Amino acid sequence: xxxxxxxxxxxxxxxxxxxIVFDSSLTPVASAQREFAQHFPASGWVEHEPExxxxxxxxxxxxxxxxxxxxxxxxxxIGITNQxxxxxxxxxxxxxxxxxxxxxxxxRTAPRxxxxxxxxxxxxxxxxxxxxxxxxxxxxxxxxxxxxxxGARRRAEAGELAFGTIDSFLLWRLTGGVVxxxxxTNASRSMIFDIHRGVWDEELxxxxxxxxxxxxxxxxxAALFGETDPELFGAAIPVRGIAGDQxxxxxxxxxxxxxxxxxxxxxxxxxxxxxxxxxxxxxxRLLSTIAYQLDGQRTYAxxxxxxxxxxxxxxxxxxxxxxxxxxxxxxxxxAADPAQEVYLVPAFVGLGAPHWDAKARGAMFGLTRNSxxxxxxxxxxxxxxxxTLDLIEAMHADWPQGGESAGQGARSVLRVDxxxxxxxxxxxxxxxxxxxxxxxxxxxxxxxxxxxYLAGLDAGLLPxxxxxxxxxxxxxxxxxxMAASERHRxxxxxxxxxxxxxxxx
Numbered sequence: 238x239x240x241x242x243x244x245x246x247x248x249x250x251x252x253x254x255x256x257i258v259f260d261s262s263l264t265p266v267a268s269a270q271r272e273f274a275q276h277f278p279a280s281g282w283v284e285h286e287p288e289x290x291x292x293x294x295x296x297x298x299x300x301x302x303x304x305x306x307x308x309x310x311x312x313x314x315i316g317i318t319n320q321x322x323x324x325x326x327x328x329x330x331x332x333x334x335x336x337x338x339x340x341x342x343x344x345r346t347a348p349r350x351x352x353x354x355x356x357x358x359x360x361x362x363x364x365x366x367x368x369x370x371x372x373x374x375x376x377x378x379x380x381x382x383x384x385x386x387x388g389a390r391r392r393a394e395a396g397e398l399a400f401g402t403i404d405s406f407l408l409w410r411l412t413g414g415v416v417x418x419x420x421x422t423n424a425s426r427s428m429i430f431d432i433h434r435g436v437w438d439e440e441l442x443x444x445x446x447x448x449x450x451x452x453x454x455x456x457x458x459a460a461l462f463g464e465t466d467p468e469l470f471g472a473a474i475p476v477r478g479i480a481g482d483q484x485x486x487x488x489x490x491x492x493x494x495x496x497x498x499x500x501x502x503x504x505x506x507x508x509x510x511x512x513x514x515x516x517x518x519x520x521x522r523l524l525s526t527i528a529y530q531l532d533g534q535r536t537y538a539x540x541x542x543x544x545x546x547x548x549x550x551x552x553x554x555x556x557x558x559x560x561x562x563x564x565x566x567x568x569x570x571x572a573a574d575p576a577q578e579v580y581l582v583p584a585f586v587g588l589g590a591p592h593w594d595a596k597a598r599g600a601m602f603g604l605t606r607n608s609x610x611x612x613x614x615x616x617x618x619x620x621x622x623x624x625t626l627d628l629i630e631a632m633h634a635d636w637p638q639g640g641e642s643a644g645q646g647a648r649s650v651l652r653v654d655x656x657x658x659x660x661x662x663x664x665x666x667x668x669x670x671x672x673x674x675x676x677x678x679x680x681x682x683x684x685x686x687x688x689x690y691l692a693g694l695d696a697g698l699l700p701x702x703x704x705x706x707x708x709x710x711x712x713x714x715x716x717x718x719m720a721a722s723e724r725h726r727x728x729x730x731x732x733x734x735x736x737x738x739x740x741x742x
Contacts, residue, residue: 241310241311241312243260243261243305243307243312243313244261244263244313244693244696244698245298245301245692246315246317246318247294247316247688248685248688249294249317249318249403249404249407250320250482252272252273252275253273254271254273254293254294255270255271255297256268256269256300256301258304258305258312259689261693261698261699263686266305267302268304269301271293272293273286273289273292276337279345281344281345281347282339282344282345283339283342284337285323285338287333287337287406290403291407299470308471308472309470309471309472309474312474313693313698314474314477314695314696315475315476315478316477316479316687316689316690316691316692317407317478317688318404318480318481320403320482321402321423322341322373322402322426323340323341324378324379324400324402325402325406326383326393327401327406328392329397329398332410335382335386335389338406341373342373345372346380347372349380350372354370358444361440361444365431365433365441366427366428366429367524368426368525370428374426375402376447377428379445379451380445383448390448395450399417399453400447400451400453401419401453402423402426404423404479405417405423408463411466411476412464412476413465416462416463417453417454419454419455420455420458420460420479420480420481420530421455421529421530422485422530423481424437424527426481429441429445429447430455432535432537435455436455437449456479457530458480458529458530458691459695461475461476462476462477463475463476464476477691477693477695478688478691478692478695479688479691480529483507483509484526484528484538485688486507486684486687487528487687489683489685489688490654490687490709491702491708491709493511493536493702493706495512496510496511497650498510499652499653500625500628501653501683502654503546503547503657504545504547505542505546506621506655507542508540508543508625511537512525512528512537512538512539512636513536514536514537519539521634521635522592522593522631523591523628523631523635524539524542525537525539526538526539529691531702539632539635541589541632543590543624543628544583544584544586544587544589545586546621546624546655547563547656549581549617549618552583553566553617559613559614566660567618567662568662569615570663571662573611573612573614574607577603578726578730579613579615580601580730580731580734581600582597582601582737582738583617583624584597584598584599584738585599589624590628590631592627594740597738598738598740600737600738601613601616602733602734621663623670626670626671626731629651629671649674650674650676651671651675652676654684658681661713664713665718668718669717669719670724671717672717672721673717674717675715676713677711677713678709678710678711678712680710690705
């Protein structure tokens with residue numbers, strides 16, 4: 238029988254689960270996708286039903302394999318990428334969760350985080366984890382479950398319960414409850430993992446009141462995590478790769494050289510800059526995180542987040558009703574009056590990095606009687622470009638050698654992916670305002686691609702990272718074409734608008 242030559246990537250996201258079958262050249266062969274329900278039991282609370290996630294993953298995996306005309310014996314490995322920070326605690330015997338998953342967006346533990354900051358713990362957390370004390374991360378979510386589900390803390394201390402992010406939960410279910418593990422990238426988003434030593438931190442576990450008995454084993458991103466229960470797909474398939482979604486996109490974009498940076502545009506935007514073997518303590522309120530871990534060697538990244546990217550286009554459609562489809566915005570922006578300088582600061586839920594102003598709210602500046610849908614569309618798209626500029630400049634300030642890294646630095650090129658990357662107008666304006674080339678890959682599903690690469694790497698089907706760039710394919714490069722005087726004028730207008738929007742303490 239011929240050796241298995243295909244890879245199954247599981248891309249478990251915030252609103253849907255996807256499964257994509259790739260061949261050994263990382264060409265997609267077949268895919269399937271299924272959405273699942275979002276639950277909002279209280280203001281600021283966001284939950285997922287664990288069984289909905291599991292069912293959506295199982296169904297899409299089976300469907301993608303069938304669409305590809307393959308069987309389990311044809312799949313050499315499975316790679317998993319997942320929504321990060323979303324937290325689950327489950328019973329080790331039954332595999333059933335003790336509570337719905339608390340999603341990364343959930344803010345219920347904000348009061349506890351404020352208490353920890355007020356008590357002076359932020360410096361310790363930042364030094365060990367590279368993160369800010371925030372409800373976004375997993376630690377306070379775990380503690381909330383233990384304190385609010387009857388008997389949970391006692392059972393956790395007795396070793397009866399298991400904690401995991403979505404990757405761990407899926408791995409547990411896929412292996413029939415045999416394996417409780419995660420990878421270094423997901424562990425690094427927990428707020429209890431020392432990214433320097435690569436271990437769960439006892440002092441932080443005590444600070445957040447989390448029993449060590451809950452925790453999964455932490456492995457490399459490319460490793461043999463276990464084998465699937467043969468009953469799931471007809472035969473056992475090894476799971477050989479795991480990475481959180483933004484790290485998987487970084488890998489899928491082949492950003493393996495220090496200084497390389499990618500930006501993913503979805504509802505929000507996440508930019509990661511590879512800083513090599515040394516974590517960088519940000520002075521501009523960025524996060525330091527593990528980009529990937531291979532063969533026991535950790536590679537680090539600076540990460541910046543923008544809360545509103547594609548959501549600004551959704552606002553044009555759903556809030557203002559001036560478009561029916563996101564694809565209309567490029568043509569509107571192109572037709573906007575060049576004499577009008579209209580700025581949207583989309584602080585609908587505050588401003589993210591590098592401002593981190595939760596009290597700021599959205600505003601538009603420069604409106605005239607002639608301002609209309611075209612100018613609004615242009616302002617919305619440009620706001621994403623300006624915010625990206627803010628991130629790139631903060632990254633460069635934190636890691637100035639990024640622009641000197643073999644022509645691949647943060648000041649040399651930006652690789653993009655996600656839904657908004659499909660907009661030619663937006664990507665050209667991004668290149669103009671950054672004064673950098675913007676590279677869009679031929680395969681837009683870079684998150685799933687990263688998971689597939691990790692699995693294929695461990696299975697021996699794909700080359701080492703230094704050769705992976707040979708498989709990365711450019712679809713289009715957008716080169717800067719805006720005059721320096723215009724660029725500076727527009728950026729000055731943006732910065733003035735942001736200053737006017739920031740909250741006053």
